[in-house]
Amino acid sequence: MTKKIRVAIxxxxxxxxxxxxxxxxxxxxxxxxxxxxxxxxVKFGDYHISDVEIVxxxxxSTLKIGKDISEAIWEEPNCCNKFSDVPNKNVEVLPGPxxxxxxxxxxxxxxxxxxxxxxxxxxxxxxxxxxxDVLINFLPVGSETATRRYAQACLDAGVALANGIPAxxxxxxxxxxxxxDKKIPVAGDxxxxxxxxxxxxxxxxxxxxxxxxxxDETFQLNIGGNTDFENMKKEYRLTTKxxxxxxxxxxxxxxxVPTRIGPSDYVPFLEDEKICYLWLKGKNFGEQPLTVQLKxxxxxxxxxxxVMIDVVRALKIxxxxxxxxxxxxxxxxxxxxxxKQVPDSEAFQLVEKFIKGEITN
Numbered sequence: 449m450t451k452k453i454r455v456a457i458x459x460x461x462x463x464x465x466x467x468x469x470x471x472x473x474x475x476x477x478x479x480x481x482x483x484x485x486x487x488x489x490v491k492f493g494d495y496h497i498s499d500v501e502i503v504x505x506x507x508x509s510t511l512k513i514g515k516d517i518s519e520a521i522w523e524e525p526n527c528c529n530k531f532s533d534v535p536n537k538n539v540e541v542l543p544g545p546x547x548x549x550x551x552x553x554x555x556x557x558x559x560x561x562x563x564x565x566x567x568x569x570x571x572x573x574x575x576x577x578x579x580x581d582v583l584i585n586f587l588p589v590g591s592e593t594a595t596r597r598y599a600q601a602c603l604d605a606g607v608a609l610a611n612g613i614p615a616x617x618x619x620x621x622x623x624x625x626x627x628x629d630k631k632i633p634v635a636g637d638x639x640x641x642x643x644x645x646x647x648x649x650x651x652x653x654x655x656x657x658x659x660x661x662x663x664d665e666t667f668q669l670n671i672g673g674n675t676d677f678e679n680m681k682k683e684y685r686l687t688t689k690x691x692x693x694x695x696x697x698x699x700x701x702x703x704x705v706p707t708r709i710g711p712s713d714y715v716p717f718l719e720d721e722k723i724c725y726l727w728l729k730g731k732n733f734g735e736q737p738l739t740v741q742l743k744x745x746x747x748x749x750x751x752x753x754x755v756m757i758d759v760v761r762a763l764k765i766x767x768x769x770x771x772x773x774x775x776x777x778x779x780x781x782x783x784x785x786x787x788k789q790v791p792d793s794e795a796f797q798l799v800e801k802f803i804k805g806e807i808t809n
Contacts, residue, residue: 456580457583506543508546512559543561590615609627609635610634619774640782640783644752645726651792721745726740726741762775
């Protein structure tokens with residue numbers, strides 16, 4: 449077992465910026481502390497936050513490729529709030545494969561490189577040479593082929609995968625079996641934020657059901673100003689996103705209810721702020737009407753960064769123990785579209801048991 453967790457990142461956007469800043473911000477956190485905002489445990493098993501080390505990064509932006517990650521995270525269109533200085537890390541951003549990672553309407557915003565001029569690196573080769581333990585997938589929503597290419601690179605290089613987007617790998621039986629066969633752990637799909645629209649919506653729907661409320665309809669509308677929302681202006685880019693978010697919520701009740709969930713508009717001046725509107729309508733005792741209307745406003749990218757730090761440490765524990773395939777409890781707690789949907793309170797306990805070695809996955 450190595451002390452450091454060597455991590456590569458595919459997609460050095462706002463989520464990566466928040467994560468890299470967070471590693472600096474919390475690197476001296478008291479290992480005996482029971483409470484750090486945004487982190488499940490300061491020490492997750494044997495691993496402190498400071499044990500997570502970024503060793504490689506893949507990008508398509510000409511403004512980021514060739515720069516140290518400490519510089520690249522501030523390049524446009526990144527707009528994540530700065531909450532920590534990041535010293536030079538001596539990790540050069542490398543050109544990753546484009547595939548379907550860049551939609552036609554996003555080429556200018558992403559400053560995408562010209563494939564006739566720049567050649568993508570061999571991802572598996574880089575992962576091997578950097579002795580990477582875990583690859584984080586932070587590609588844009590809709591990057592189905594590109595995600596599979598990175599997933600295959602993980603299989604080829606023996607690297608665990610944390611799939612942060614709704615391109616289904618851990619929850620796809622075929623891909624799950626590939627990771628199981630190679631005894632490589634994978635967690636996913638589609639990261640849940642610390643307190644975001646999906647987790648809040650799940651809690652409200654679950655609470656209504658537990659308290660005997662019969663829901664008639666519910667919706668979740670999200671707006672934001674970062675490139676995630678710009679990318680999702682095109683409906684075809686967010687097909688799996690709607691599936692992921694919708695199933696995360698509807699799995700909390702045993703009956704069908706009219707539901708609409710997903711990104712609603714791109715508002716550039718909001719930058720990395722995300723605003724969510726939730727609506728629930730139902731009936732309580734005596735079939736009397738009940739409605740819930742709620743607004744959530746949050747900085748989008750830091751909201752998931754701490755969660756991903758916990759995921760990375762869980763995957764490294766799995767590697768240390770020789771566990772392969774999807775991590776069921778970890779995926780259920782930290783992701784919207786896991787292989788198995790489990791109520792969050794139960795999933796939390798599964799993660800705690802996993803950390804202690806009481807369950808294998």
